[in-house]
Amino acid sequence: MRGLVLLPMVLPPVVGGVALISAFSLRSPIGGWLHDVFGLQLTFSTKGVVLAEVFVAMPFYVITVEAALRNVDQRYEQVAASLGASRFTVFRRVTLPMVAPSVGAGAVLAWARALGEFGATITFAGNIVGRTQTLPLAVYLKLEGDGEAAIALSLVLLLVSFVVLVGLRDKWLVRA
Amino acid sequence: MSLDARLEVRLGSLALDVDVQADAGTVLAVLGPNGAGKTTILRALAGLQPLAGGAIELAGRVLDDPQAGTFVAPEHRRVGFVHQDLLLFPHLSVLDNVAFGPRSNGTSKVASRAEARVWLERVGLEAYANERPKALSGGQAQRVALARALVGHPDLLLLDEPLSALDVGTRAATRRDLHRHLADFAGVTVVVTHDPLDALVLAQDVVVLEDGVASQSGALAEVTARPRSRYVADLLGTNLLRGEGRGHVVALDAEGGAVEVAEAVDGPTFATISPSAVTLHLRAPEGSARNAWPATVTDLDLLGERVRVHLDGPVPLVAEITAASLAALALGPGSAVWATVKATEVATYPA
Numbered sequence: 071m072r073g074l075v076l077l078p079m080v081l082p083p084v085v086g087g088v089a090l091i092s093a094f095s096l097r098s099p100i101g102g103w104l105h106d107v108f109g110l111q112l113t114f115s116t117k118g119v120v121l122a123e124v125f126v127a128m129p130f131y132v133i134t135v136e137a138a139l140r141n142v143d144q145r146y147e148q149v150a151a152s153l154g155a156s157r158f159t160v161f162r163r164v165t166l167p168m169v170a171p172s173v174g175a176g177a178v179l180a181w182a183r184a185l186g187e188f189g190a191t192i193t194f195a196g197n198i199v200g201r202t203q204t205l206p207l208a209v210y211l212k213l214e215g216d217g218e219a220a221i222a223l224s225l226v227l228l229l230v231s232f233v234v235l236v237g238l239r240d241k242w243l244v245r246a
Numbered sequence: 247m248s249l250d251a252r253l254e255v256r257l258g259s260l261a262l263d264v265d266v267q268a269d270a271g272t273v274l275a276v277l278g279p280n281g282a283g284k285t286t287i288l289r290a291l292a293g294l295q296p297l298a299g300g301a302i303e304l305a306g307r308v309l310d311d312p313q314a315g316t317f318v319a320p321e322h323r324r325v326g327f328v329h330q331d332l333l334l335f336p337h338l339s340v341l342d343n344v345a346f347g348p349r350s351n352g353t354s355k356v357a358s359r360a361e362a363r364v365w366l367e368r369v370g371l372e373a374y375a376n377e378r379p380k381a382l383s384g385g386q387a388q389r390v391a392l393a394r395a396l397v398g399h400p401d402l403l404l405l406d407e408p409l410s411a412l413d414v415g416t417r418a419a420t421r422r423d424l425h426r427h428l429a430d431f432a433g434v435t436v437v438v439t440h441d442p443l444d445a446l447v448l449a450q451d452v453v454v455l456e457d458g459v460a461s462q463s464g465a466l467a468e469v470t471a472r473p474r475s476r477y478v479a480d481l482l483g484t485n486l487l488r489g490e491g492r493g494h495v496v497a498l499d500a501e502g503g504a505v506e507v508a509e510a511v512d513g514p515t516f517a518t519i520s521p522s523a524v525t526l527h528l529r530a531p532e533g534s535a536r537n538a539w540p541a542t543v544t545d546l547d548l549l550g551e552r553v554r555v556h557l558d559g560p561v562p563l564v565a566e567i568t569a570a571s572l573a574a575l576a577l578g579p580g581s582a583v584w585a586t587v588k589a590t591e592v593a594t595y596p597a
Contacts, residue, residue, distance in 0.1 A: 149329060150335075155321055156321060167337040
């Protein structure tokens, strides 16, 4: 299970895109069923972009939160239990607040990875302006015609990366 | 609302097998060296360590009985546990830490906080209600942890080394506070400690735990008056000798010496001698003391005005003399001396 969740981390994104196409294209069983029952088309749609980026970025979130949960001092949970808290209450009022910084860090990290996603997105959802074109895809296209626009967009992405890096430096970088 | 338990737990090299009994409103101290299984007793009572054998009955309710397949989960035991490291929730305010218990048991947020505020006032920390635990000193955190455990009126309160995390200055004051709060508590208290002073101040009964079994247990006064193990005697700072009694003489088991006693004894006997009853001389004494043994000084401990002199010989002893007489005798490790004890200063009881 853990290996399956972490697979997209080591998989080349294009291969991930191919895998998503084989699973969710209209001709595949799952994709066809989703279309027939819910009228849902994932390939070459905005929803497809979301799916591709979640697929690629999820492991960053999972790995951060999992490490945090593993490091929670269980004695706090035992104290909470001895005070009469049910398992759910222990999780909601003790465990979750104690890992909250890592949940935030994992989300930001996954978001930053998704923001830069290129391979799986273009393979699975295509590059349709206004529908499935993401910032990195736009940078790539602009590079062939309007070089200055490409540089400007790249600077925006660079700035975002820098902000994420500064924001997470205590949580993620120092510890590693 | 009494506690009646027989605890059998096997945990690595520790084989715990001990009876724990206490009445409502009393404090039982579990005293023992590190690794004896003291904390395991608390974990078993709290439901964090299932029993391998025996049973726990609290306030007429069976909490754990492996033979009958009964096991009540920690959250349903009505047991307050104050951990050695206190473990106040760092993300909650002091008030919400104390309110955690009632809140978890379905009381509304407002009512829980009101109840918590009453307890914070009781421990004198209402001014810190909105602070995080980080802002508290060790002694204050200790009082908050106690309030958090007591707010739900548990049947049983467990204290694990309640004073060991505090510095020496606050320890005495906190011990006094603790004594006052425990006196008001209607349930059973079990306090684990390695400091005999905690037991003397806080408890009425004591279980001395060594290697997972009770080497001695009963009323505190009884245990301190008649130590039955080296560990207890050392805690009390007294000399404990074991031997075979014949008339007015106790022949020691281990060292080959003999002790004259005032009352006739027969069979296996413990003899205790207070260190201050031992007198030291440089030459073999003449006089009324019927016990006189040659000895070698092995070690010296300075305790303020008094000096404890450790002696080796046919009757190994600790003598307590004044610093002035130490200077007069000019003793050091290796010095040869004579130790004398009056027969009337030797207390005896059957082993």
